[in-house]
Amino acid sequence: MELERALLELAQRIDIADADWLADDVLRQLSEPPPRRQPRVAVAWVAVAVCVTVLAVVAVLPGPRHAVARWLGFDSVSIEPGVTTPTTAPTPPTSPTGSTAGAPTTTLFTPPDIDLGAEVSLAEAMATTGLPDPTPKLLGRAQSVHVLRPPDSGQIMLLYAPSATTPQSAVTGVGALVSVMPARLDEGMFRKMLGETATAQSVDVGGDQGFWIEGKPHQLVFEFNDGTFDQDTLRLATNTLIWQHGDLVYRLEADIDLSTALLIARSI
Amino acid sequence: MWNRAATGGVQSPKSSTMTTERIEPSDTDLVLRARAGDTAAFGALVRRHQTAALRLAAVISGSADDAADIAQEALVKAHRSLAKLSDPATVRSWLLRIVANEAKNHLRGRDRRRQREQRFGSWAVSPPIDPEATMLDDEAARSLAAALGRLAARHRQVLAYRYFAGLSEAETAQAMGVAPGTVKSRTARALGQLRGVLEEA
Numbered sequence: 001m002e003l004e005r006a007l008l009e010l011a012q013r014i015d016i017a018d019a020d021w022l023a024d025d026v027l028r029q030l031s032e033p034p035p036r037r038q039p040r041v042a043v044a045w046v047a048v049a050v051c052v053t054v055l056a057v058v059a060v061l062p063g064p065r066h067a068v069a070r071w072l073g074f075d076s077v078s079i080e081p082g083v084t085t086p087t088t089a090p091t092p093p094t095s096p097t098g099s100t101a102g103a104p105t106t107t108l109f110t111p112p113d114i115d116l117g118a119e120v121s122l123a124e125a126m127a128t129t130g131l132p133d134p135t136p137k138l139l140g141r142a143q144s145v146h147v148l149r150p151p152d153s154g155q156i157m158l159l160y161a162p163s164a165t166t167p168q169s170a171v172t173g174v175g176a177l178v179s180v181m182p183a184r185l186d187e188g189m190f191r192k193m194l195g196e197t198a199t200a201q202s203v204d205v206g207g208d209q210g211f212w213i214e215g216k217p218h219q220l221v222f223e224f225n226d227g228t229f230d231q232d233t234l235r236l237a238t239n240t241l242i243w244q245h246g247d248l249v250y251r252l253e254a255d256i257d258l259s260t261a262l263l264i265a266r267s268i
Numbered sequence: 269m270w271n272r273a274a275t276g277g278v279q280s281p282k283s284s285t286m287t288t289e290r291i292e293p294s295d296t297d298l299v300l301r302a303r304a305g306d307t308a309a310f311g312a313l314v315r316r317h318q319t320a321a322l323r324l325a326a327v328i329s330g331s332a333d334d335a336a337d338i339a340q341e342a343l344v345k346a347h348r349s350l351a352k353l354s355d356p357a358t359v360r361s362w363l364l365r366i367v368a369n370e371a372k373n374h375l376r377g378r379d380r381r382r383q384r385e386q387r388f389g390s391w392a393v394s395p396p397i398d399p400e401a402t403m404l405d406d407e408a409a410r411s412l413a414a415a416l417g418r419l420a421a422r423h424r425q426v427l428a429y430r431y432f433a434g435l436s437e438a439e440t441a442q443a444m445g446v447a448p449g450t451v452k453s454r455t456a457r458a459l460g461q462l463r464g465v466l467e468e469a
Contacts, residue, residue: 003459003466006403007431010412013404014432015392016322018336023314025336026343030307140354164296164357260300 119144122156129154134180134250138267139165142178151224155181165264166254169238176254176264182225183249185209185242203241203258205250206266210243212258241265299356302347310347317360320433321367327428328371330388330417335371342370361443364433368425368443375421388417415465423458430455 018025122145126133129147134156142158149155158178162168166175198215225247241252241261250268252261293301293309295316301309314321321343326335346366353362393409396402404412416424429440430451437455441448 002403003463004431006408006412007427009396009402009404010393010409011323011327011432011434013394013396013409014323014326014332014413015394016326016335017333019318019322022318022322022336022339022343023311025340026314026347027307027311029340029344030310030347164294164355165300259304260297263300263304 120147121145125154125156129156131156131180131182131248134158134178134268136178136252136264136267138264139163139176139178143175148179151182151226153182153226155179155183160254165260166256169255176252176256178253178264178268179251181249181251182247184223184225184247185211185244185249186223187211201258203243203262205241205243205245205262208243208245210241210265212261213240213242294357295359296356299350299353299359303350310350313359313363314343317363320360320364320435323432324364324367324428325371326391327416327432328368328421328425329374331374332391334374338371338374339367342367345370358442361435361439364429364435365443365445368428372421372425388414411466411469415462415469418465419458419461422454423461426451426454427458427462 120128122133122135122142125131125145125147130153135142135158139160143161144159146157146159147154148157156179159174160166160176160178162173162175168175198213201212201214203210203212238253238255239257239261241258243250243265250265252265254261254264256264293312295313298309298313298316302313318339321339322335325338325342326332329335329338343363343366346363349366353359391410391413393404393406393413395406396404416427419427426440426444429435429443430437435443437448437451440451444451446454
């Protein structure tokens with residue numbers, strides 16, 4: 001205990017040179033263009049030619065393969081532990097429900113009492129509806145997957161538990177809902193039915209036309225591709241990003257800001 | 269495009285209830301903004317974790333003089349790799365892991381063991397904030413620093429994360445890519461080794 005206290009005290013007393021300027025120095029370096037490598041073209045091509053020749057020899061002659069490969073330094077892959085930049089964060093522990101990324105609190109999360117229809121597997125949902133996987137990479141695997149009707153062919157709805165990225169909705173306790181449906185957004189009708197208690201802002205979602213809806217819409221209306229209409233109030237009574245991608249409409253409902261919503265949408 | 273939320277259109281009902289209370293953005297918010305090109309958000313993230321980053325770099329490399337350079341290099345690399353961070357909520361342990369790796373590279377490239385031990389013992393140490401409550405006079409602080417330099421790298425690393433960067437066991441486990449139980453046992457072994465080194469001195 002004494003030793004631990006001594007370490008904590010030493011930590012506070014290390015006198016680090018130039019510490020005050022770290023953030024400024026980092027930002028300055030980020031604003032500079034990265035150094036460009038400009039190898040001499042002739043030398044580079046000769047190097048490529050030599051490598052191709054040697055690799056060809058390695059490929060056709062099993063005998064010298066090992067020796068030549070070792071000479072080139074790639075007869076075995078050497079991994080030095082802990083010296084590379086980690087490419088991903090460590091995987092969070094898997095919850096009893098099997099959910100992982102994007103749902104660190106799933107062990108404490110009980111799906112709310114909102115009618116999303118029967119729970120199915122993602123593969124089942126895609127096979128039933130013929131729709132693509134709507135999972136945003138940024139949120140990872142959903143807490144549960146549902147197929148809703150209308151339309152008759154179905155729409156896929158992903159439910160996410162609250163997480164650091166998608167905080168809990170005060171209304172339902174859900175983190176986020178993501179859905180994909182075969183439908184068309186009719187802007188005129190869509191705006192008219194929102195009512196005066198909500199605003200719809202036109203946004204670009206990775207090149208697709210979309211709308212960012214804030215407030216409490218009266219109704220959200222789309223026309224399904226089979227000619228039927230859906231009139232829906234927002235389930236979360238929170239912010240919604242909705243966008244048209246080809247003949248599909250995607251919808252993300254979560255208590256997040258527009259920039260976060262756009263990042264999640266683009267990760268689909 | 270990213271600014272439209274703040275400037276666009278009709279005022280939403282939420283806007284009318286805004287107060288002047290300042291709410292600090294979460295690490296996740298800052299990561300998402302930084303990924304969207306907001307360099308200032310990354311700067312805020314750096315400021316939030318810079319003390320931990322600097323101390324970690326100093327302890328692993330043994331050089332308080334080089335710590336800022338190491339941390340700067342690591343954080344610039346981290347900015348370039350932000351898109352690869354799968355869970356923005358874990359950014360603190362992710363950043364510090366990159367700093368630790370940079371410090372280890374620096375250490376490896378720089379010098380041999382004897383030189384490293386000398387460097388650990390030569391840290392400049394600030395006076396205690398409360399001289400009455402201090403456990404370490406200047407000489408004891410230098411001895412402890414020198415003893416850290418004689419630890420096995422993995423032991424020094426776990427102590428650096430826990431006591432110098434202030435990470436929890438769970439965060440340390442994330443940063444080191446090991447189970448929390450391993451952090452606990454490795455910390456105990458590291459403290460044991462450190463006691464042994466101090467007693468020998």
